[in-house]
Amino acid sequence: MTATCACGQASITVNAQPKMLGVCHCVNCKRRTGSAFGISAYFEKSDVVSQAGGTQKYTFWHDAQAHEQERHFCGKCGTTLFWFVSTLPDQVGIAGGCFVEQGLAEPNYSVTDGKREPWVTLPSRWAVWAE
Numbered sequence: 001m002t003a004t005c006a007c008g009q010a011s012i013t014v015n016a017q018p019k020m021l022g023v024c025h026c027v028n029c030k031r032r033t034g035s036a037f038g039i040s041a042y043f044e045k046s047d048v049v050s051q052a053g054g055t056q057k058y059t060f061w062h063d064a065q066a067h068e069q070e071r072h073f074c075g076k077c078g079t080t081l082f083w084f085v086s087t088l089p090d091q092v093g094i095a096g097g098c099f100v101e102q103g104l105a106e107p108n109y110s111v112t113d114g115k116r117e118p119w120v121t122l123p124s125r126w127a128v129w130a131e
């Protein structure tokens with residue numbers, strides 16, 4: 001499966017299903033995506049087959065989840081494509097919405113659910129964390 005940025009010059013390819021697949025409603029994910037929530041797909045770093053195109057990065061302290069995060073984004077179109085979380089040293093997070101062609105399985109959890117937009121309704125079978 002390949003995740004590709006909006007302009008198409010940067011991509012990352014994995015050969016496995018995500019170990020964790022959920023959505024996050026925190027303020028930072030809203031700003032990062034320009035949308036109501038972010039879709040985060042976490043893979044083992046060893047599942048990454050290739051990474052094409054140039055990315056730039058920034059590091060910040062994610063207050064809502066108390067970890068440091070290094071985000072890699074396309075230097076041309078700005079799409080955040082993948083990231084590393086200090087508390088998950090063996091994993092890489094990939095922006096779930098960027099897996100367009102093959103798609104992803106249904107997510108199964110919602111974090112920072114307390115900040116979920118009131119008009120967003122998610123399946124009741126998902127696990128929910130308010131913070």
Ligand SMILES: [Zn+2]
Pocket residue numbers: 005006007008009010074075076077078079
């Ligand atoms: Zn791009």
Ligand SMILES: [Zn+2]
Pocket residue numbers: 024025026027028029030038064112
């Ligand atoms: Zn978030």
